[in-house]
Amino acid sequence: MQALRKLRMAPAGVSIRVQDDHVVIDNGILQLTLSNPEGLITGVRYNGVDNLLEVLNKEGNRGYWDVVWSEPQGSGIFDVIQGTHFEIIHEDENQVEVSFTRNWDPSLRGKLVPLNIDKRFIMLRGCSGFYTYAIYEHREGWPDFDLAETRVAFKLRKDKFRYMAIADNRQRFMPMPDDRMPDRSQKLAYPEAVLLTNPVNPDIKGEVDDKYQYSSEDKDIKVHGWMSFDPPIGFWQITPSDEFRGGGPIKQDLTSHVGPITLAMFLSAHYSGEDIVPKFRNGEYWKKVFGPVFIYLNSTVDGTDRGLLWDDAKLQVQTLTQVESWPYGFPVSEDFQKRDQRGSVTGRLLVRDKFIDGKDIIGNAAFVGLALPGEVGSWQREFKGYQFWTRADDKGIFTITNVRTGNYNIYAWVPGFIGDYKLDVTITITSGSQINLGDLVYKPPRDGPTLWEIGIPDRSAAEFFIPEPNPIYVNRLYVNHPDRFKQYGLWERYADLYPDSDLIYSVGESDYRKDWFFAHVTRKTKENSYQATTWQIKFRLGSVHQTGAMFRLALASATLSELQVRFNDATVNAPHFTTKLIGRDNSIARHGIHGLYWLFNIDVQNAWLIRGDNTIYLTQTRSASPFHGIMYDYIRMEGPPEQAMH
Structure with a gap:
């Protein structure tokens, strides 16, 4: 750890050189090069390596802020944000802050997102890294638009950064980007997932690579990144606060993945769908600060101990400079409140x-x-x-x-x-x-005592039965792992377990940890089409009260699904209850175990129930895709105090 500390304690002040095409900021520990006036991150020099970013890429494809936006009802437009004006905001030996702005005007309508964007970069004396943040502004009267995604992306050198770390138990040597090419891989159900058939490293042959396998909940996305071992260097993206991200603490998003790529995600529709995409209408005014996030670099003399770099990066988050210092006092913009x-x-x-x-x-x-x-x-x-x-x-x-x-x-x-x-x-x-x-x-929803329940009300389907992956679709990182649900293709295992008939759960006999499949999905047929599935819950009632009962359905995820509920009659034409078409979070395909939370409270009429054996039929009717389906969080039947189960 001494080598790590030695680099951070370099005494040099911060300097800046402004060239025709580039801006170079240096504090004696690292050197950051930005294109002028675009503000693209073209180079990061550190510990004897001229550039940690991918030198084989064009300068505009190494490090950048971007957005995905659209006009209302339009298709998404990917836009790498390029400034048109550069300015030094603050300069002394202790700190340099620079700004790259791009202002919108009516001549840009339909061409660029209608936002004024101010990208900032900060370097501090003695700090082994740099900060970046941005201010987005939509002025009153400007055109309507939707903002589907915004982030900062870094593409690192593939000849050096091979080992990725997201958490203590989520670290591994990663495939090379070349491994995803057609001659080395096989496409799977969607473009992000491939089966590695002829990888550069033969030890990972037969594994699946899918960037969504490395997603995390926002509350857990504090530090992630990559390590090089020749020389031993860590490149880490640190997010000290979630305040500028949307969707709450368990919203999931991307972290790092094959590239090698590391991301600071501020907004995306991942695991939420259109529901979280902000829509700006009627010329409304809006302004928001994203970040600052911290790009931290470390190095050690001993390249054989990966734990040194990872532990030091975690220490930055936990105690030294980042979370405890939030909100930072050094950003110059008045829009960032101190x-x-x-x-x-x-x-x-x-x-x-x-x-x-x-x-x-x-x-x-x-x-x-x-x-x-x-x-x-x-x-x-x-x-x-x-x-x-x-x-x-x-x-x-x-x-x-x-x-x-x-x-x-x-x-x-x-x-x-x-x-x-x-x-x-x-x-x-x-x-x-x-x-x-x-x-x-x-006062949580409650009409009577619990007659029976399935699952745990925790907004996740993780407690239910998660099958072993198909042996031909394995990511070895998640074998015997708490996050075993991140394996590819688990949705297909339902048809393997229930090839001809659907799941039946008997209250008092079945165990949801073994007998309740984690996702209510479609079944693939021999003709390679998909069919709706109907699950059954069987239970006994000692009596039926004249006021009926209350049936509560908490869903952890839904993707283009309609859940219909019928009591004791699977053939009744109009279901006793339907959610109608809900959800676009795509959590089944993206190994998310949850997306958006839905709670449905169904008043059960006494005529729907009978004394003795009862059956509830749960039908997910939409079947155009293997990913149309839901995940249950928790199910409960309540009854009046006089009612009891026998």
């Missing part, structure tokens, strides 16, 4: 469910957050504003710090309980405000 401009909210969350406990239950480990005012649960589809989330402690106490000024609702959900909490009060954060909300009480 700590003394922000406020905080604290309180305690309790859960009131008399059918579990006569007293209020501590909201232990609850997710509690602030997001733009909206409906209950609207935070998971919201991106235009900022979001601030935390976890309650074992006493239900939560504190949300460093909140930008503005108006918010407070939202929450508690693992172990269905539904969403929202405080029906708009909270206004002003500079320096410290708001104590006291005790907040969440």
Whole structure:
């Protein structure tokens, strides 16, 4: 670790050289080269290597900010953001901050996204890395548009960066980008997934490469990147805060993948679909700061110990400079609020469910957050504003710090309980405000005692049966791994297990960990088409109350699906309940185990039930694709207190 620290303690000040075509910023530890005036990242010199970025790529395809946008009802346009004006914002021996701006005007209508974009880069004295952030502005009266994606991408040298690390238990030597070429791989069900048939490294022959296998939840995307071993160098993307990302803490997105590529994702439709894509209409004004994110470089004398580089990168996140320093004090832009401009909210969350406990239950480990005012649960589809989330402690106490000024609702959900909490009060954060909300009480949906239940209400299908992958479609990283659901092709295993008939679950006898397939998918036929599937839940009732019962369906994911529910009559034409067509999160194909959360509460009429043996038929009717399907989070049947199961 001494070698790592030695590089960080270099005494040189920060200097900048402005050339006709490039801007070079140097602090004696690394040298950053940016195109002038475009602001594309063309070079990163470090530890004796002239450029860590892919020198075989053109300068515009090494490191860049980009957007995917469209006019309303139009097709997506990929746009690498190229500035038209360069400016030095701050320059002294301790810090250099530069700006590359691209302003929009009506002559660019239909050609460029209608945003003013200001890309910033910062280098600090003695810091082994650099920062980047951007300010997007849509002015009043400008054209309507949709923003499907924005990010920062880095493409590293394939001759050096072979080993990727995302988490302690998600690290591996990766395939080469050449391995994805037609002569070395076989295309699978979608372009992102290939079977490696003749890879450069024969040890990985027969594995699947798919960038979505390396996705993570936003709350866990703090550090990821790549290592070179000759010389031993780490290139890490560190995100100290989720405030500028949308969709809440468990929104999933890409990290690093074959390229070698590392990404700082701010917005995408991955695992959410169109629901999270912000749509700007009627010339509305909008402004948002993305970042700063930190690109951290480290090196060690001993190239045989990969753990040194990874542990040091994690240390940067956990203790040294990044998370504890958030919000950073050094960005010059007034649009990035500093700590003394922000406020905080604290309180305690309790859960009131008399059918579990006569007293209020501590909201232990609850997710509690602030997001733009909206409906209950609207935070998971919201991106235009900022979001601030935390976890309650074992006493239900939560504190949300460093909140930008503005108006918010407070939202929450508690693992172990269905539904969403929202405080029906708009909270206004002003500079320096410290708001104590006291005790907040969440009353989850409940009409009666639990007659039976399937699964765990945690917004994930991970507790259900996840099959072994087809031996010809394996990523060895996920063999005997907690995230075994990230294997490719698991949706096809349903037809292997149920070739002629569908899943039947008997309450009191079946075990959801073994008998409930993790995804309700279509079945592939011998004619290579797909057919809808109907699952059955069998249960007994000792009596049927005149008021019927309540059936609750919590879904962890849905992709172009319609779930129909029928009670005791599989042939009744009109289902007793239908979700109608829902979902575009594509989590089944992308190994996500969850996407957007859906909760349906079905009033069960007493005429639908019978004393004794009952059957609920769950039919997912849409069958044009292997990826049309849903994942269940949790299912519960409730009845009046007099009703009991025998």
